[in-house]
Amino acid sequence: MKELICISCPRGCHLKVDEKTLSVTGNSCPRGKIYGISEVTNPVRTITSTVKISGGMLSRVSVKTDKPIAKTKIFAVMKLLNQVQLTAPVNIGDLVLENILDTDVNIVVTKKVEAKYE
Ligand code: SF4
Numbered sequence: 001m002k003e004l005i006c007i008s009c010p011r012g013c014h015l016k017v018d019e020k021t022l023s024v025t026g027n028s029c030p031r032g033k034i035y036g037i038s039e040v041t042n043p044v045r046t047i048t049s050t051v052k053i054s055g056g057m058l059s060r061v062s063v064k065t066d067k068p069i070a071k072t073k074i075f076a077v078m079k080l081l082n083q084v085q086l087t088a089p090v091n092i093g094d095l096v097l098e099n100i101l102d103t104d105v106n107i108v109v110t111k112k113v114e115a116k117y118e
Contacts, residue, residue, distance in 0.1 A: 004039055006032045044068035048110070049081050051096065056088025056113040063096050066106045073101055081107065088115045 006013045008031045015026045017036040024036035038044060046068050050060040063084075069077065077100060084096060089112075096107040 002040055004036060006035050008032065008035045043071045045071055045074065047074060047077055049078065051081050051084040051086060053086040053088055053090065053113055055115055056090070057116055058111075058113050061086060061090060061113045062110045063107050064110050065100075066108050067104075069100075069103055069105045073103065076101055077107075088113045 002017045002019055004015045004017060006015050006027060011028065013026055013028050013032050015024055015032055015036045017024050017040050019040045022037050022040070024033040027033050027036065046065050048062065048064040050062050053059065053061045063081065065077070080097060080100060084107075086096065086109075090109045091112050092109055094109040096109060098106050100107060
């Protein structure tokens with residue numbers, strides 16, 4: 001039996017998930033059941049981070065995965081993000097990396113950065 005706190009909404013229900021039968025208790029809505037089963041079968045997270053950017057008003061810009069990705073791939077994704085160097089301007093939603101690690105997940109920009117005028 002695995003005990004979890006559901007992070008699907010701010011209520012934070014305390015879940016108990018039977019890892020053999022995948023039965024979930026403690027959830028107040030169906031999303032908790034989905035989250036509980038996912039956590040014991042294939043836990044995923046949305047990754048948020050920053051990457052380097054040149055020629056803009058900032059030296060780093062925030063990015064995120066456009067879908068949740070397996071927790072086991074987080075370290076590999078962070079290594080990829082460390083190698084990224086963008087050039088301003090960038091806009092929210094701009095594609096940074098496509099289909100990372102063959103997961104069908106993309107990295108996109110989450111903050112607009114204007115080019116620096118000199
Ligand atoms: S089980 Fe439902 S109500 Fe409870 S934290 Fe998860 S999403 Fe929110």
